Amino acid sequence: MRIIGVVAGATLALGTSSVLAGDTFKSGNELHEQCQDHTSPAATIYVMGVWDAYSALEELEGFETGICPPKGVSMGQMEDIVCTWLLQHPEDRHHAASSLALNALHQSFPCAN
Known part of the structure; x- marks a missing residue:
């Protein structure tokens, strides 16, 4: 349940009001x-922005x-990690x-309690 709170809080902080696409x-x-377009840095830039925020x-x-x-x-x-997760979870995309x-x-990187 904690992950839902973490993701929900981050989603609101990133300026979205809903998790619906x-x-x-x-x-x-x-x-x-x-992520599939290896000639474009768009996925890297997006992940970088999400992480920065x-x-x-x-x-x-x-x-x-x-x-x-x-x-x-590294950001790479x-x-x-994000691109692999999206590939493995098409039901959530x-x-x-x-x-x-x-x-x-x-x-991938939970904090130690």
Whole structure:
């Protein structure tokens, strides 16, 4: 249940009011298409923007991000994680790309409790 709270909070912070793709800037389907286009940096730039916005939340008092990548993780690795997750979960790609990206990163890099 905590992941839902983390993703919901991040989704709201990123300016989306719903996790339904119809109400968001970009759907998981659109990001998946960008992941498949290896000639374009669009997926990398999107994941970078999602991570940058989410990381800024760490500055808020009392906000726990729930995503703790180890030192040295590259943006390329984060993109690979998100793109692989989208490939493996086609049933969820109609949801907001930002929520799906954060969910993939949370599953890969949960914070130690």
